[in-house]
Amino acid sequence: MPNIAFINGKWTSLSSAKISIEDRGFQFGDGVYEVIRTYGKACFELKEHLTRLERSANAIEIALPYQAEILEKIIQFGCRKSRFKDTMIYIQLTRGTAPRGHAYPKKKRSTLVMTFRESKPVSEEIRKKGVSIISTEDIRWARCYVKSLNLLPNVLAREAAKRAEAFEAIFIREGHVMEGAGSNLFAVFGDKIVTPSLGPYILSGITREIILRLGRENGLTMVEGSLPLDDLYVADELFLTGTTIEVLPVICLNQKPVGSTKPGDVTLSLFNIFQDYVS
Numbered sequence: 001m002p003n004i005a006f007i008n009g010k011w012t013s014l015s016s017a018k019i020s021i022e023d024r025g026f027q028f029g030d031g032v033y034e035v036i037r038t039y040g041k042a043c044f045e046l047k048e049h050l051t052r053l054e055r056s057a058n059a060i061e062i063a064l065p066y067q068a069e070i071l072e073k074i075i076q077f078g079c080r081k082s083r084f085k086d087t088m089i090y091i092q093l094t095r096g097t098a099p100r101g102h103a104y105p106k107k108k109r110s111t112l113v114m115t116f117r118e119s120k121p122v123s124e125e126i127r128k129k130g131v132s133i134i135s136t137e138d139i140r141w142a143r144c145y146v147k148s149l150n151l152l153p154n155v156l157a158r159e160a161a162k163r164a165e166a167f168e169a170i171f172i173r174e175g176h177v178m179e180g181a182g183s184n185l186f187a188v189f190g191d192k193i194v195t196p197s198l199g200p201y202i203l204s205g206i207t208r209e210i211i212l213r214l215g216r217e218n219g220l221t222m223v224e225g226s227l228p229l230d231d232l233y234v235a236d237e238l239f240l241t242g243t244t245i246e247v248l249p250v251i252c253l254n255q256k257p258v259g260s261t262k263p264g265d266v267t268l269s270l271f272n273i274f275q276d277y278v279s
C-alpha cells in the first residue's frame with residue numbers, strides 16, 4: 001500500500017517527493033495547511049476542511065491553484081490510488097518558490113503539496129484509559145484561526161507535554177484556556193459542557209463544530225464561553241476533540257486528577273454520538 005504525494009499536479013511516491021529549498025514554506029513557514037481523514041473510502045467533512053483551507057489561504061493572500069470542486073476530485077482520486085483502509089491526507093499550500101526575501105515575490109505561483117498515508121487511530125487502550133494534559137503559556141500570534149505552517153509554539157508545547165509524559169499541552173492566555181497544541185478542549189460541569197468561544201487564539205476545529213452541533217441536537221447544554229484554567233481542576237470531565245483523536249477523555253491535568261480519574265459518562269456518550277454520526 002503506497003504512501004503517495006501530489007506536488008503541483010504530479011503524483012509521486014512519498015519517498016521520492018521533492019520541493020525546492022527556496023520554497024517559502026520551508027524558508028518562512030509562509031503557507032497554510034489542512035489535515036483530513038477518511039473513514040473507509042469516504043473523506044470526512046471534506047467540504048468543511050476545504051472551506052477552512054480557502055479561508056486560511058485568503059487570510060494570508062495565497063490563491064488556491066484549484067477550485068474546491070477540482071481539489072475534492074484530486075483528493076478522492078488520491079485516496080483511491082493509495083488504497084489504505086483509512087487515509088490521512090495532509091495538504092500544504094505555500095506562497096511558492098522564489099529567491100529569499102520577506103515580501104511577497106512578484107511571480108505568484110503557489111506550491112500545493114498533498115500526502116496520503118495510512119491513518120492510525122488512537123489505540124483502544126489509550127482511549128479506554130483517558131489521557132493526561134499539561135497547561136502552558138500561549139505564546140502564539142493573534143491569528144490562530146488561520147491554520148498556518150508556523151507551528152513553533154505548538155512544537156515547543158507538544159515537546160513539553162511529551163517530557164511530562166502527557167498527551168497534549170493546552171495553551172493558557174491570561175489565566176484562560178484557549179485550545180490544545182493540536183486539538184480543542186471541552187469541560188463538563190454538571191449538565192453544562194463548555195468550550196472556549198472562537199476568537200483570535202482559537203482554531204475553529206471541524207470536530208469542535210460537529211460536537212457542539214451533535215450535543216445540541218441530542219439535548220445537551222453546549223456552551224461557548226470563557227474557561228478559566230482554575231475551573232478545569234473542578235470540572236467533572238474534560239475531553240479533547242480533533243480530526244485524528246475524535247473525542248478523547250482527559251483524566252489528568254498538570255499531574256492532578258480530573259473528575260473521577262476515569263473517562264466520564266458525558267464524554268463517552270458524546271464519543272458514541274460522534275461514532276454514530278461518522279458511520
Ligand SMILES: Cc1ncc(COP(=O)(O)O)c(C=O)c1O
Binds near residue numbers: 035204206207241
Ligand atoms: C491548534 C489546533 N486546534 C484545534 C484543532 C482541531 O481541529 P480539527 O477538529 O479540525 O482537526 C487542531 C487540529 O489540527 C489544531 O491544530
